[in-house]
Amino acid sequence: MRTSIRLLPLFLALFFCVLSAGCGYTLRGQQDAIPADSVLGDGSKTLRIQSVEQTTLYAWLPYMVRSELRDGITQRGLARWVEGPSDYTISAKLTSCTITNENNASGAPQLYTVSIAMVFTIYDGHTNTPIWTSNPVGYSNSFQYESESEAVRQVVEECVRIGLDRLQQRF
Numbered sequence: 134m135r136t137s138i139r140l141l142p143l144f145l146a147l148f149f150c151v152l153s154a155g156c157g158y159t160l161r162g163q164q165d166a167i168p169a170d171s172v173l174g175d176g177s178k179t180l181r182i183q184s185v186e187q188t189t190l191y192a193w194l195p196y197m198v199r200s201e202l203r204d205g206i207t208q209r210g211l212a213r214w215v216e217g218p219s220d221y222t223i224s225a226k227l228t229s230c231t232i233t234n235e236n237n238a239s240g241a242p243q244l245y246t247v248s249i250a251m252v253f254t255i256y257d258g259h260t261n262t263p264i265w266t267s268n269p270v271g272y273s274n275s276f277q278y279e280s281e282s283e284a285v286r287q288v289v290e291e292c293v294r295i296g297l298d299r300l301q302q303r304f
Contacts, residue, residue: 171301172255172265173212173221180212183222183256189230197286198225198251201293209297219258225296226252228269232281245284248273253296270296 173180182202185195202225206212212221229250234243250271255264272291276284 171211173300176210176212178212178220179215179258180206180221180223181215181217181219181258183224185225185227187227187230189227191230191285193282194227194230194285194289197282197289198227198293201286201290205293205297209301211297211300221258221264222256222261224254224256226254228252229271232285234281242277242279244275244277245281246273246275247284247288249285249288249292251292251296253300255300265300267296267299270299 182199185198187194187198202223203214206223207214227249229248231248232245234245236243248271250269251267252269253267255266256262257264270292272288272295274288274291276287278284
């Protein structure tokens with residue numbers, strides 16, 4: 134009797150795990166088993182970055198956007214990257230970028246407020262006609278960092294994540 138009472142929480146937990154798996158929930162490590170469904174198809178198509186446009190004085194910003202796009206698309210398995218001709222191309226345009234900081238004389242990390250808006254566009258790689266656009270994707274947040282670029286990277290990463298989420302929404 135005591136053994137069955139002690140095992141009851143284990144059986145209940147197992148029951149709820151089986152029940153939630155039947156509803157389509159998966160563990161975080163099982164994401165690769167979920168097929169990529171996006172404007173780009175099942176992940177077997179090729180993709181290259183056409184351009185990253187921006188009007189700021191930060192020369193490193195386009196490289197950061199390119200890096201985050203490559204990482205995000207690769208992690209989600211949305212396409213295969215190529216350098217030459219491809220099935221699709223993607224471009225990113227920074228429509229606004231504001232970076233402010235509160236100077237701190239004590240030498241402690243500064244408070245940066247970063248606000249960025251981007252538009253992502255997918256083009257047919259053969260005809261160069263636009264087939265999808267994200268509409269403006271914006272994100273803003275405040276961070277306490279030693280360097281301005283780390284605060285900007287956090288916002289760029291979130292903008293790319295939101296843009297890729299929209300890319301995977303088929304409605």
